[in-house]
Amino acid sequence: EIVLTQSPATLSVSPGERATLSCRASQSISSKLAWYQYKPGQGPRLLIYGSSTRATGIPARFSGSGSGTDFTLTISSLQSEDFAIYYCQQYNDWPPITFGPGTKVEVK
Amino acid sequence: HLVESGGGLVRPGGSLRLSCAASGLSVGYHYMSWVRQAPGKGLEWVSVLFTGGKTYYAESMKGRFTISRDESKNILYLQMTFLRPEDTAVYYCARDLSGSHYPYWYFDLWGRGTLVTVSS
Numbered sequence: 456e457i458v459l460t461q462s463p464a465t466l467s468v469s470p471g472e473r474a475t476l477s478c479r480a481s482q483s484i485s486s487k488l489a490w491y492q493y494k495p496g497q498g499p500r501l502l503i504y505g506s507s508t509r510a511t512g513i514p515a516r517f518s519g520s521g522s523g524t525d526f527t528l529t530i531s532s533l534q535s536e537d538f539a540i541y542y543c544q545q546y547n548d549w550p551p552i553t554f555g556p557g558t559k560v561e562v563k
Numbered sequence: 564h565l566v567e568s569g570g571g572l573v574r575p576g577g578s579l580r581l582s583c584a585a586s587g588l589s590v591g592y593h594y595m596s597w598v599r600q601a602p603g604k605g606l607e608w609v610s611v612l613f614t615g616g617k618t619y620y621a622e623s624m625k626g627r628f629t630i631s632r633d634e635s636k637n638i639l640y641l642q643m644t645f646l647r648p649e650d651t652a653v654y655y656c657a658r659d660l661s662g663s664h665y666p667y668w669y670f671d672l673w674g675r676g677t678l679v680t681v682s683s
Contacts, residue, residue: 489669498673546668
């Protein structure tokens with residue numbers, strides 16, 4: 456089973472600033488990584504798949520990069536609605552697909 | 564649109580059946596998964612039902628959980644038996660983005676979840 460680690464666990468950012476979130480896989484997963492945004496009381500929202508492809512309706516301020524074992528989600532200018540928890544998910548090796556432990560983006 | 568129901572409080576060793584009612588899509592035409600989130604924890608994939616009927620489960624759920632669907636009612640189910648305290652979680656149903664003959668294994672539509680609490 457592929458293990459994903461995310462850093463930092465919590466990221467404190469001011470609105471308008473840039474946020475950079477990391478996800479590392481325990482072995483190579485090519486570009487088979489997705490990112491989700493999660494807010495309590497709601498289902499997760501797909502942001503990115505294929506490491507760098509934005510899902511339908513996702514603003515351009517969200518971008519993803521990386522391949523192999525190291526991946527990054529960048530939010531270029533944080534808006535108030537972006538404060539949430541972000542999960543990465545690998546789908547290179549299944550079943551099972553696996554998720555990272557999450558990064559909480561909070562207001563600084 | 565996906566709406567989960569059927570959660571609640573159940574004793575260890577008990578059973579529960581979760582439902583995921585779909586609207587605006589047909590559960591039989593999509594690869595559908597259940598994903599859970601234990602309190603204070605991250606997301607954990609539980610099970611998938613392929614369009615052709617094949618199923619997969621996470622290791623700790625094998626033999627205890629059964630995923631199925633009723634296409635006439637457009638509902639996805641998760642039958643859970645021999646429940647353990649560590650099964651306590653919010654359970655989400657999710658639609659695979661794939662419109663193809665194989666799953667993509669990432670999910671573009673989720674419900675709001677239903678809470679299952681396993682406790683004596």
